[in-house]
Amino acid sequence: MPEGHTIHRAAQDQRPMLVGKRIAATSPQGRFAEGALRIDGQVCTAIEALGKHLLYQFEGGDHLHIHLGLAGRIYRNVQPADPPRDVVRIRMESVSHVIDITGPAVCEILTADDLTAFRMKYGPDLLAEPDEPDRAIARIRKSRAPIATLLMNQQVISGIGNIYRTEILWLMGLNPFARGCDVPEDTLQRLWTEMRSLMQIGVTYNSIITNGELPAAGQDIQERVNIYAEEACPTCESAVEVTKISARTLYYCARCQGV
Numbered sequence: 001m002p003e004g005h006t007i008h009r010a011a012q013d014q015r016p017m018l019v020g021k022r023i024a025a026t027s028p029q030g031r032f033a034e035g036a037l038r039i040d041g042q043v044c045t046a047i048e049a050l051g052k053h054l055l056y057q058f059e060g061g062d063h064l065h066i067h068l069g070l071a072g073r074i075y076r077n078v079q080p081a082d083p084p085r086d087v088v089r090i091r092m093e094s095v096s097h098v099i100d101i102t103g104p105a106v107c108e109i110l111t112a113d114d115l116t117a118f119r120m121k122y123g124p125d126l127l128a129e130p131d132e133p134d135r136a137i138a139r140i141r142k143s144r145a146p147i148a149t150l151l152m153n154q155q156v157i158s159g160i161g162n163i164y165r166t167e168i169l170w171l172m173g174l175n176p177f178a179r180g181c182d183v184p185e186d187t188l189q190r191l192w193t194e195m196r197s198l199m200q201i202g203v204t205y206n207s208i209i210t211n212g213e214l215p216a217a218g219q220d221i222q223e224r225v226n227i228y229a230e231e232a233c234p235t236c237e238s239a240v241e242v243t244k245i246s247a248r249t250l251y252y253c254a255r256c257q258g259v
């Protein structure tokens with residue numbers, strides 16, 4: 001499952017390829033033929049990431065909504081591109097580029113009204129411009145659920161995946177089992193700001209980097225974390241504890257996080 005920064009990066013990478021250009025849309029696989037026809041021949045006016053969702057806006061007011069899920073992939077090519085493979089759910093072609101999407105969990109057209117309802121369903125995106133932390137913080141402060149559960153709840157905040165959840169809680173020295181309503185508001189403000197800057201780093205390097213060691217130009221960019229899937233806490237050298245919370249593995253340092 002891609003974390004939110006990869007979807008923002010995908011949106012950023014595709015904008016110069018599609019936005020402001022007239023798009024030829026087809027469904028080589030056939031399963032999205034009707035949807036492709038709706039946007040075929042229209043100018044793509046924006047590409048937005050909302051949490052793990054991609055929204056391609058078209059001049060007529062429709063949006064193509066993509067959620068890649070576990071198996072979905074986006075392939076980008078320059079024109080002239082090879083003919084699509086028959087597993088491609090949707091192909092979007094501009095004069096300069098071709099985007100093929102295979103195996104998405106969601107591929108649908110949202111009207112302007114659908115989109116309004118869709119936005120109401122999800123918590124604010126960490127990387128939105130401008131960002132709106134207040135809505136997320138209010139939801140956390142109202143809940144008795146553990147903060148580690150709330151951070152992964154896309155109806156509270158959009159975009160935090162499992163690795164970022166572990167890392168931000170450790171960086172903040174926060175007990176993952178603390179109830180949302182017990183976490184002070186200024187702590188949540190700092191959490192939002194810190195998480196936002198970690199995800200901006202994630203978009204820039206297209207990789208999760210939470211330990212402050214930013215790669216130099218030309219260096220291999222791989223994940224750089226503090227305690228996710230690590231054995232010892234880098235601060236106190238205690239053994240890192242492992243548990244499942246919200247059905248996903250959480251790592252924490254009992255000593256540094258006051259558990």
Ligand SMILES: [Zn+2]
Nearest residue numbers: 233236253256
């Ligand atoms: Zn520790």
